[in-house]
Amino acid sequence: MSVIYVALPVAxxxxxxAVVAFTLSALxxxxxxxxxxxxxxxxxxxxxxxxxxxxxxxxxx
Amino acid sequence: xxxxxxxxATRESPDNSHRCRCxxxxxxxxxxxxxxxxxxxxxxxxxxxxxxxxxxxxxxxxYELRERFNAADGNRGxxxxxxxxxxxxxxxxxxxxxxxxxxxxxxxxxxLEGIHCAACVWLLExxxxxxxGVMSAQVSLARSTVELIWDPAKVSxxxxxxxxARLGYRPHPIRGEAKFEQRAKDLRRQLAQVGIAFACSGNxxxxxxxxxxxxxxxxxGEHIQLLRGASTVVGLVALLGPGWTFFKGAASALRTRTxxxxxxxxxxxxxxxxxxxxxxxxxxxxxxxxxxSMLVFLLLAGRYVQARQQxxxxxxxxILLQLTPRKARRIRDGKAELISSExxxxxxxxxxxxxxxxxxxxxxxxxxxxxxxxxxxxxxLPVVVTTGDPVFAGTVNRGSAIRIRVEQVGEDSRxxxxxxxxxxxAVMRTPLVQLADRLAGRFVILVLFVAVATAxxxxxxxxxxxxxxxVSLLIVACPCALGLATPMAISLALxxxxxxxxxxxGGDALQRLADRGVVLLDxxxxxxxxDVEVRFDHVAKEYWPAIxxxxxxxxxxxxxxxxxxxxxxxxxxxRTTIEPEQVEYRSGGGIRGSxxxxxxxxxxxxxxxxxxxxxxxxxxxxxADYLAAGCSPVFVACEHKLIGTLGIGDHxxxxxxxxxxxxxxxxxxxxxxxxxxxxxxxxxxxxxxLDSNLVWGGKSPEDKQQVVQQLQQQKLxxxxxxxxxxxxxxxxxxxxGVAVKGGAEISLQAAAxxxxxxxxxxxxxxxxxxxxxxxxxxxxxxxxxxxxIFAVGLAVVGLIHPLIAAGLMPVSxxxxxxxxxxxxVFPKRADASKPTGTQKS
Numbered sequence: 001m002s003v004i005y006v007a008l009p010v011a012x013x014x015x016x017x018a019v020v021a022f023t024l025s026a027l028x029x030x031x032x033x034x035x036x037x038x039x040x041x042x043x044x045x046x047x048x049x050x051x052x053x054x055x056x057x058x059x060x061x
Numbered sequence: 062x063x064x065x066x067x068x069x070a071t072r073e074s075p076d077n078s079h080r081c082r083c084x085x086x087x088x089x090x091x092x093x094x095x096x097x098x099x100x101x102x103x104x105x106x107x108x109x110x111x112x113x114x115x116x117x118x119x120x121x122x123x124y125e126l127r128e129r130f131n132a133a134d135g136n137r138g139x140x141x142x143x144x145x146x147x148x149x150x151x152x153x154x155x156x157x158x159x160x161x162x163x164x165x166x167x168x169x170x171x172x173l174e175g176i177h178c179a180a181c182v183w184l185l186e187x188x189x190x191x192x193x194g195v196m197s198a199q200v201s202l203a204r205s206t207v208e209l210i211w212d213p214a215k216v217s218x219x220x221x222x223x224x225x226a227r228l229g230y231r232p233h234p235i236r237g238e239a240k241f242e243q244r245a246k247d248l249r250r251q252l253a254q255v256g257i258a259f260a261c262s263g264n265x266x267x268x269x270x271x272x273x274x275x276x277x278x279x280x281x282g283e284h285i286q287l288l289r290g291a292s293t294v295v296g297l298v299a300l301l302g303p304g305w306t307f308f309k310g311a312a313s314a315l316r317t318r319t320x321x322x323x324x325x326x327x328x329x330x331x332x333x334x335x336x337x338x339x340x341x342x343x344x345x346x347x348x349x350x351x352x353x354s355m356l357v358f359l360l361l362a363g364r365y366v367q368a369r370q371q372x373x374x375x376x377x378x379x380i381l382l383q384l385t386p387r388k389a390r391r392i393r394d395g396k397a398e399l400i401s402s403e404x405x406x407x408x409x410x411x412x413x414x415x416x417x418x419x420x421x422x423x424x425x426x427x428x429x430x431x432x433x434x435x436x437x438x439x440x441x442l443p444v445v446v447t448t449g450d451p452v453f454a455g456t457v458n459r460g461s462a463i464r465i466r467v468e469q470v471g472e473d474s475r476x477x478x479x480x481x482x483x484x485x486x487a488v489m490r491t492p493l494v495q496l497a498d499r500l501a502g503r504f505v506i507l508v509l510f511v512a513v514a515t516a517x518x519x520x521x522x523x524x525x526x527x528x529x530x531x532v533s534l535l536i537v538a539c540p541c542a543l544g545l546a547t548p549m550a551i552s553l554a555l556x557x558x559x560x561x562x563x564x565x566x567g568g569d570a571l572q573r574l575a576d577r578g579v580v581l582l583d584x585x586x587x588x589x590x591x592d593v594e595v596r597f598d599h600v601a602k603e604y605w606p607a608i609x610x611x612x613x614x615x616x617x618x619x620x621x622x623x624x625x626x627x628x629x630x631x632x633x634x635x636r637t638t639i640e641p642e643q644v645e646y647r648s649g650g651g652i653r654g655s656x657x658x659x660x661x662x663x664x665x666x667x668x669x670x671x672x673x674x675x676x677x678x679x680x681x682x683x684x685a686d687y688l689a690a691g692c693s694p695v696f697v698a699c700e701h702k703l704i705g706t707l708g709i710g711d712h713x714x715x716x717x718x719x720x721x722x723x724x725x726x727x728x729x730x731x732x733x734x735x736x737x738x739x740x741x742x743x744x745x746x747x748x749x750x751l752d753s754n755l756v757w758g759g760k761s762p763e764d765k766q767q768v769v770q771q772l773q774q775q776k777l778x779x780x781x782x783x784x785x786x787x788x789x790x791x792x793x794x795x796x797x798g799v800a801v802k803g804g805a806e807i808s809l810q811a812a813a814x815x816x817x818x819x820x821x822x823x824x825x826x827x828x829x830x831x832x833x834x835x836x837x838x839x840x841x842x843x844x845x846x847x848x849x850i851f852a853v854g855l856a857v858v859g860l861i862h863p864l865i866a867a868g869l870m871p872v873s874x875x876x877x878x879x880x881x882x883x884x885x886v887f888p889k890r891a892d893a894s895k896p897t898g899t900q901k902s
Contacts, residue, residue, distance in 0.1 A: 004284060004287065005287070008287065008288075008291055011264075012264065012291065012294075012295070015260055015263075015264055018260065019256060019257055019260045022253070022256040022260075023253040023256060023257065026249050026252040026253040026256060027249050027250065027253055028249075029245065029249055031249070031252055032201075032245060032248075032249070033201045033202070033204070035202045036182055036200055036201055036202040039179040039182055039183075039202070040182060040186070042179070
């Protein structure tokens with residue numbers, strides 16, 4: 001059962017990483033707007049021409 | 062505008078229904094539509110141009126998306142000049158709002174009027190396709206803003222702004238962004254804390270579960286010590302990180318000597334943490350870290366939900382000053398120079414061109430023009446002003462260029478005062494004493510009392526158990542479900558309301574709706590349709606072609622109504638093209654012209670009388686009839702003889718009588734508050750069967766606010782329903798302001814509730830929902846407090862075990878959440894567009 005001496009710290013470190021990731025994303029405002037992004041994902045995207053690319057050789061979706 | 066020429070030329074009937082809708086903005090258009098393109102009717106050239114533009118760029122999917130996401134309304138495209146948007150290119154704008162980004166782009170955020178559905182998001186995010194030089198556009202639906210990144214070498218920001226306006230979303234620079242950012246930052250920090258608390262409580266529970274199982278099945282001592290140590294670490298992270306808020310809250314509550322829920326929480330956290338550390342070091346005794354971190358998490362989550370709801374309520378007030386232009390053309394030594402409005406001072410001379418709005422209050426020193434004062438009076442018809450007359454900031458010059466002497470600037474101007482009033486009204490609105498706070502206050506005193514009593518009892522009879530019992534009592538007594546009860550119920554109600562097209566800002570509006578008070582309705586656009594029509598016709602048919610020919614020359618709403626009516630009554634006769642000559646308008650009076658050598662006059666009483674026409678007995682009788690029916694009289698004269706009278710007015714909304722009756726049945730008093738002519742308002746009030754004490758006409762925005770205030774002084778809660786800019790102050794002053802769709806942006810900003818559909822049956826739902834929400838909150842309190850009392854009872858007699866404490870807490874919270882989810886806050890509807898009619902819940 002002494003594997004717990006390894007498993008417990010590892011589990012806590014993993015949890016700590018998740019907390020850090022969440023905290024950073026929350027502080028950077030990724031959860032500010034919860035209405036628009038879910039819609040944005042439903043709207044079909046069309047490839048845009050590269051900025052500065054005058055040829056407009058975009059494939060038709 | 063050559064395109065428009067061709068559109069008007071193709072006059073054809075798009076379809077046979079009596080009324081059809083504009084293909085771009087969905088506004089009602091009477092048939093046959095004036096503007097037709099692609100066999101589709103349009104309400105205005107702006108919409109038609111927007112439609113043409115979209116289809117030409119292959120973006121007609123917009124209309125399909127709009128249907129799919131069930132958004133009934135669109136935006137009117139508007140022609141805006143580059144000059145009007147030039148402030149986006151100014152130096153101060155660049156300094157305050159523009160930030161450079163990588164790849165030579167610039168970034169800014171702009172507030173747009175009228176973003177309301179997925180189709181709007183889709184369309185606006187296609188800006189890079191519509192306007193070369195725009196690199197990206199990101200819309201925030203919740204805030205009605207768009208974040209633009211563009212290449213300044215290819216396109217100017219003002220050009221982009223003009224194009225956005227062409228789509229029907231009028232852009233404004235954002236004010237108060239710094240404040241908003243500050244609040245957003247606070248919210249983010251709170252969310253991060255909720256996340257940390259959640260992770261800690263989850264991990265604490267895992268560790269605690271291992272310990273409990275170990276107790277049941279046996280576990281070696283060193284492992285127990287390891288788990289207890291880990292549990293202490295995780296618990297302390299939760300208590301000293303996110304949990305610190307409660308210590309701060311408790312400290313300030315003690316300073317102000319108000320019982321607050323933070324006090325027992327802080328005591329429990331402190332006692333729990335200290336005894337936990339002691340027990341860990343000692344190697345025996347109970348640990349409560351799982352319960353404590355769970356407590357922290359649940360309370361913080363409830364607070365976060367509440368703060369988030371309030372964020373949108375704060376988002377409103379900075380907008381009023383956007384109604385005044387930021388730049389003024391100052392005349393000095395005969396030369397004009399553009400300066401920012403803020404640097405204007407009293408005594409300056411400024412020039413205001415046609416179509417511009419006034420930057421300050423002042424009086425005209427040169428010129429004569431018409432001014433649209435809808436902002437202040439609600440009157441949509443322009444008023445004629447000439448040298449010496451006062452003009453007000455924010456009103457729009459509709460005539461020709463004039464020069465004014467500045468008399469009041471900034472906050473001293475009338476619109477500035479209105480803005481201040483709105484802000485004050487919103488701030489001073491007596492805050493609801495949150496039910497939760499009130500209850501928690503009493504509960505806190507009770508719990509502390511019981512804790513002292515238990516300690517005293519143990520001191521004499523069970524001195525060994527004193528710490529354990531007091532700690533367990535304080536921990537289980539923390540009413541954490543109480544913190545969830547209100548925000549849960551309210552956020553569910555808000556979500557349901559939004560699905561029904563009722564946007565509610567801030568939960569307290571719902572709670573205020575629970576008490577029955579007075580509903581005040583604005584007349585034009587709320588009670589009535591707002592579309593002016595000929596409703597009384599006492600003009601012989603053969604005169605109509607002449608009337609139509611004359612009025613066709615004008616774009617005045619009454620003229621449009623006359624033309625429409627003439628086209629319907631006189632049918633083909635009116636289509637014969639008569640060309641009137643010497644057409645002359647008198648703003649606020651009427652129109653004059655000659656047809657085939659005969660002099661015609663069409664206008665109001667003052668106008669025709671000033672031309673020497675004498676009204677006879679029957680004309681006066683007609684006028685009285687029209688006024689009694691809520692219509693404005695119009696007189697028609699030919700060759701100095703009166704040949705007929707017309708009554709012009711708008712219709713009551715079809716459902717308004719039922720709505721008023723149902724509101725009365727539900728216990729509300731219903732009144733009418735309008736800026737229109739008192740006689741007209743009284744007539745409408747009578748039609749609706751309203752108490753004449755509650756009908757006010759001819760009220761300025763400031764008067765409206767006073768009426769609301771007076772009612773509030775009589776201890777009545779006031780719900781104000783309106784749509785105009787002139788209602789904004791009253792909307793902000795009222796306990797609940799309800800803005801109706803199609804209203805001015807500013808009224809939406811001042812109101813706490815926004816109805817997306819102009820359907821007032823939503824009011825019934827709202828009043829019902831307010832009651833039900835309060836009921837749901839009460840139920841939640843009951844559930845949460847009964848758990849606490851039960852647990853306190855167990856703790857006092859020493860029967861509580863950390864396992865029971867750990868179990869009770871989530872169970873009580875889950876009960877609260879479950880009860881809330883199960884409650885039907887809004888009345889059920891078979892058909893989303895029809896009310897149930899009954900007022901039973």
